[in-house]
Amino acid sequence: MEIVQIVAIGIICVIILSILRETNKDLAVIISLIASILIFFIVIPKISNIITVLNTIADKSGINSIYVTTILKIIGIAYIAEFGVQLSNDANEKNIATKIELAGKIIIVFLSLPIIIALVDTIVSIMP
């Protein structure tokens, strides 16, 4: 049962953080960072299973594999960007958080350009 592990890590971190938040703010930020890393490492095997299943389904249904990898890349970028944004928000740096968010969105749009082009091509070929 990984969920018990995850909740235990979360509760322990919250208790430690409530002690450290008043006395030592910089270490509190680092502890919340480590907690999120630990929780993510518990979930990693499940994610890789899900991704292999998605890939096999995409192969069977004959979808071009470029699209699936693009979607996976977008999910990864969104996760990393969200990680940075939450951390900066925790440390009360709203300015940097907003910049990271904007950069993440721009990179996601850039990655999805091939899909948009393919969509436009399909629409043009359908139109008489």
Added chain:
Amino acid sequence: MSIDVIFKIAAIGILVTVLNQILIRSGREEQAMMVTLAGVVVVLMMVITMINNLFTAVKTIFQLY
């Protein structure tokens, strides 16, 4: 990857805070600041490898190269 890291860092944090208080009370503000800085540096050295692991894991899983 285990929860030990969190306990280690919490211990470092509490220790640094206590040392900080003692040094400030005995009138050594500069050394108190140095102790705080040293604590942050030690913790950062522990954390950097974990952050690197996380980013490489995300890159390999989501095929971001």
